[in-house]
Amino acid sequence: MRTCPYCASGLKILDATFYRCEFCRMTLHSDDTQEDGRRKPVSEEYAPPEAWLSCSTPEMMTFSTVQLIFLLRYARSKRANSYNYVRVFNKAGDAKPSLLQAYKESVQATGEAYEYWTRKAWVIENILRERTGDFPAKITDRYLAELLARIQEINAKPMQISKSRRQRQGSV
Known part of the structure; x- marks a missing residue:
């Protein structure tokens, strides 16, 4: 039986491609319906390529929450690397100030990279915060393994209401 992917209610056929869920009060395309109370599976494409970090904020807002968590991990790693380079330049400059002048462009580029990755991490954190009210402190x-295992577990678990106990007691 075709069911709603959100509430597992049976669907009313509208035509060859559309169904109606009365509980959710919405029309669903046949591609979005499920069978026998199954949940709509979350995409198996969890880990996006690191190149997605170059996407704009509006583009990132279209990514799944799991993809954003992976991107946040990448951005934080790049920020940490940039920060470490800034520290190295600062220590070298403290020891020998003429070194900083010789590598002025590198020092500036490293500082700009650190700022870029910090801002990119903030963007991703804030998108996650808008969606869930929180973001992971450490990834x-x-x-990630526990998150992916939980997603697969939820994908496999059908939405079913146990009616046997209530029926034995004579209630609806």
């Missing part, structure tokens, strides 16, 4: 391999 480890374990965090």
